[in-house]
Amino acid sequence: MADTPADKRSRNEHIKEASRQLRGTIAEGLAAQATAAISEDDQQLVKFHGTYLQDNRDVRGERAKKKLEKAFSFMLRVRIPGGVVTPAQWLVLDRIAGDYANGTLRVTTRQTFQFHGVIKSNMRRTMQAINASLLDTLAACGDVNRNVLATSNPHVSPAHAEALVLARRLSEHLLPRTGAYHEIWLDGEKVTDSSAVAGEGEEPIYGARYLPRKFKTVVAVPPDNDVDIFAQDLGYIAIVEAGKVVGWNVTVGGGMGMTHGEPDTFPRTADVLGFCLPEQAVDIAEKILTVQRDWGNRENRKRARLKYTIEDRGLDAFRAEVEARLGYKLSQQRPFRFARTGDSLGWTKGTKARWHLGLFVENGRIADRPGHTLRTALREIAGMHRGEMICTANQNVIIADVTAAAKRRIDAILRTNGVEIATTSGLRRNSMACVALPTCGLALAESERYLPSLVTRLEEVLAQVGLTDEDIVIRMTGCPNGCARPYLAEIGLVGRGPDTYNLYLGAAFDGSRLSKLYAQDVREGEIIALLTPLFARFAAERLEGERFGEFVIRAGTVEATPNGREFHDKVRLAVA
Amino acid sequence: MAFIPSSAPFSAADINALNTVVARSSPEQRAWLSGYLAGLAAASTQPQVTAPPAPRTRVPLTILYASESGNSESLALAAKKAAAKQGFEARVVDMADADIATLTKARHLLVYAATWGEGDPPQRAADFYASLMAPDAPRLDGVRFAVLALGDTAYQKFCATGRQIDERLAELGATRAADRIDLDLDFAKAADEWTAGTLASLKPEDDTTSATVVHVDFNHGIGPKEETAPSFTAEKPFEAEIVGLVNLSGTGSTRETWHVELATEAPGFTYQPGDAAGVIAENDPELVASLVDAVGAPPDNALLQHLTHAADITTLSRPLIEKYAKLTGRNDVASIVADAAAFQAFTAERQLIDLFTSYPERLDAKQLMGLLRPLPPRLYSVASSPAAHAGETHLLVGAVRWQSHGRDRKGVVSTLVADRRRAGETLKVYIRPNRHFRLPTDPQRPIIMIGAGTGIAPYRSFVAEREALGSKGPSWLIFGERNFSFDFLYQLEWQEYLKSGALSRIDVAFSRDQPEKIYVQQRLWQHRNEVRRWIADGAHLYVCGDEKGMARDVEEMLARILAEPRAGDADGGRVELKALAKAGRYQRDVY
Ligand code: SRM
């Protein structure tokens, strides 16, 4: 594994190397008062600290005319392995949303919260408030192992509880060790001066350059694939015998992101690498991560994810290298079966007479809107709740571990705040949209702000053919990066330009198969015109228990996509 | 030694020559010469100029003024010219530079005093005012005086400072030579007349004490005309094309702050950084219509024109309510002005229209116009630099809007700019110089510019000017507003100035970006060591913007900062600040 020569390494690689373990000039940048921005290099570095510099794209056009710079603010992403927070933590996060952010909390597709709209002058105190609640944002973004997901709700079974424990251990073990985070955000004063060189041994796992690209890890407990394990770099599938986790199937090389017009970029479903024992799981993660650290592409960030490393080197070579570093071989994978990617919504009764509420949060945005004061409702619940509150990877929230008495009070709180538990359609409760405009700098089209109204129109169509209650997974993103995992949705919409989307169909309901491009550059009218006859045929012709994603393949609407390599193949475009 | 003053009606060369001759002459020779020349003039057949009394008979006159925004000052200077013509040996003294002994030595005294704040003296005059009011003030027997008070009937304590000075001088034994006059914003013509009359009567004694409020229409009033009179005034403004008009407050802001660029390339239209521009007011035609409707007057064109351009149709002042009571004979209206509490209760957040709708009576055009005072212009600190923005005058206008008693209210001039003018149209403007808000003459001097909201305007002028002139002095801007993202006025320009070095440092305080409020004075305190260091290095301090909302707190804070090294002796801090003010190193442009 020859090292990539310096003149070939991408710009980000040089920034990381020169950053003195992610320090850069962030502290100086925070102090500069005439701008709400930080330097371009520091913008890359703060990601590792869990935050992005963004600007409000809705107002970009007017700013220069008003002699104002772009309306910069930061997005902060909390690190919450498994998505589990205490009600006390919830209250802190809620207060931060009001005090420093845009008044909303955003549950992400990776089981955590984002804050939007935090301006630079409030960054330190926001970070400190998060930290005071015993949470942090370290490594929530950047070329490191990100927030680790676990199948939601540790109370469902002992295996679920073990999944959470593993997620937390993986997250801790793979955290960067740099002192930069504490120095810059928490201690404030103790920032080392820019000329000092950080200690050699500061990052034993990552080294000075960290990973070539982001790295995402999840833990799943079948039959639930709510964490969309095949979209992740590294995954663990619980193998349960007699109620106990006897070990994990390890998956590698999943990912969503691609670039329009660049066919050597593609979404890819992960492969199963093998089976490991519970005590081996963390060590295996470290070795997989270091192979990617050393093998991953450091020239071209568009092909730097683990999925391309595995595509390019082959799964067997990759396995061999991991096993060489482990000093032992992985066992043969064990059988498993996933049923679905969605959450259990509504009240379910668990063990010990405890209840759990899966609460649908449209696109994860927890806000107060007239007649629907969800943020208030959840704050009030957090104020009385003694169990846990959990973000799901489907942008929903679970109120877990509720007594029967508390359940009645929670129902009352939701009612007074206009939050209904069970009235959404099968399409809406399986819908997800990424953030996109106005904060996401990469968005080509609307997503979060648009999908709800499109779903409303599609609901009318579905109602006409009696499919209102049918679970159909629909996901939208504002660009091909795939943050809401649209290529694993039965109906995927990916932004191409203002009001224009590519339409993908035919992914598996259980998240194991990618979709296929069905129509290019379509607008709302065309989307509806294309889906209307398909819904009608599905209603009329479907086999017993057949999912929409299977039907469109059986009906010949699109070809199946067996793996990422073939994502761009055999596309037959429909015309509306 | 110069015998012939440089102001004598001779060329400089002739003055020089005369001085040479007179200087070496003996007293006898000089007496002969004056007698000879006088005799010669008397014998001359040419029409005789009303000769000023011979120098020896000139009456010494002290003209004292208390001014914040320069009106009293310009009246005092005009008075000096008039006095000279009438044979006075007049000297003009700013209360800021005066001590109480100035009064004991005076024999004839004219006072021009403005009222500020809520019935307070102008800031620079505060010390003098305090010592005049102090129990140990010296007796002033033998001093003959007269007071002209400037104010604004929109304020409760109309002309309070002038009134108090007038009373106090009499109390201290001085003799009133003429009745005090209290003038509203339309003071120009009445002030001239009063000055002329008072000068004439300064010799004969006069003991009446009542004062009258006189209104004179602006547009017909004639200001003091001198060689140095500005080319454009409130009475004769320049009609400037608006070449740029943009609301600088970003979408989402709670503010509305308009940057106005005016083309003012015209001979005689000059200004310096620190000056203000007067903008001729024009009322909202909708408000004019509802007012006419409220009193049921026939809406003929002359009336509408008058109400739109010439009359103050918003201010609800005591004199106006008195007049309305008299005109309508209504006791309920009269009772509003009968006691202070009732007046306060009714006028709070109300305007003229509310008087008409609360106490409706039919008025004809003449009655309506008779109630109203002339429409005063509004001042705006110039935000451009003659060196950097040649031919243009920029203003920064905060739109004033609020709601009260169920009505949407709009500031007359600020919403004229915001709502009723487009680029390509015009505004009538003139320059109101402010020699008390000036860049240091030494370009190397450090400056600290403290301001909030539209108070940033003159600093744009300062920094642009210093950059254009290549001044190297360090400059520090401390700016406050509500939200960083929307209200950082001229942000991109400050960034450029920081890059070019024209601005050395900036600190910002945005009050609404976090749960607790942060204001400029807190930034001053936070950086007090540097503030003191800059002052020690000779920095000039400037404060601009809202008086009540900012300037007072800043002043307190500056005193505290200066006091800190003296173990917190707050008075010591204040004394030091006053010394800075006296030295012209602490200047304010507040409103
Ligand atoms: C918030 C979130 C979407 C949401 O609606 O929930 C999100 C939002 C963003 N993603 Fe993502 N991604 C989010 C999950 C994902 C996922 C889903 C997942 O991981 O299960 C994916 C696809 C899986 C994958 O990684 O392949 C994903 C693939 C990307 C990519 C493409 C990566 C690639 O390898 O091609 C980018 C762009 C990049 O990295 O260059 C990106 C970048 C971004 C950024 C940070 C845009 C940027 O780089 O400037 C977005 C911030 C928008 C905003 O204003 O908040 N995001 N992003 C999700 C936050 C997850 C978290 O809490 O960590």
Ligand SMILES: Cc1cc2nc3c(=O)[nH]c(=O)nc-3n(C[C@H](O)[C@H](O)[C@H](O)COP(=O)(O)OP(=O)(O)OC[C@H]3O[C@@H](n4cnc5c(N)ncnc54)[C@H](O)[C@@H]3O)c2cc1C
């Ligand atoms: C020396 C000087 C410099 C100035 N420089 C500037 C400058 O650079 N930029 C700038 O914008 N202004 C500046 N001003 C203020 C400016 O002259 C005007 O006073 C201001 O624009 C308001 O004028 P207007 O005609 O719009 O409002 P007006 O019609 O005069 O109304 C203002 C009056 O309305 C009332 N009012 C306002 N708000 C409320 C409220 N919320 N509730 C109840 N009553 C209220 C108050 O009585 C106030 O006096 C300066 C003033 C001075 C004296």
Ligand SMILES: Cc1cc2nc3c(=O)[nH]c(=O)nc-3n(C[C@H](O)[C@H](O)[C@H](O)COP(=O)(O)O)c2cc1C
């Ligand atoms: C902030 C402010 C406060 C004022 N307060 C009063 C007041 O309380 N009473 C009054 O009669 N005039 C008041 N005035 C009006 C001034 O006295 C008037 O504008 C005067 O012409 C200013 O004279 P100067 O330029 O010499 O300072 C105030 C003006 C301003 C801008």
Ligand code: SF4
């Ligand atoms: S998918 Fe694209 S538009 Fe949506 S949040 Fe991710 S990067 Fe932004």
